[in-house]
Amino acid sequence: MKKANNRKFLSFLFFSLFVWFFSDSVFAGEITIVGEVNDTHQIVAGGQIYEVANTAKGDDLVFNYIAVKVQVTGTVQEKEDQKIITVTSFKAVPE
Secondary structure: OHHHHHHHHHHHHHHHHHHHHOHHHHOOOEEEEEEEEOOOOEEEEOOEEEEEOOOHHHHHHHHHOEOOEEEEEEEEEEEOOEEEEEEEEEEEOOO
């Protein structure tokens, strides 16, 4: 009986740690930023640098809109002090 309780406790603990560890990406909501695409394929918005995730929309943005002010909507994840945006939509905005 004691082994069964220990197993249940360890399973619950492992599951809780798993959810906590991945909670940033699981519960990330969409945001909208306005910034400029730089020549190193990043978006600079409000003094913050966003790496752009490797997707079709992200590639279109960083390769075809260099030095253009854009409004970008997507989800942001933080990894090793970097913000990475997965672009869901974007549009050029007037300066």
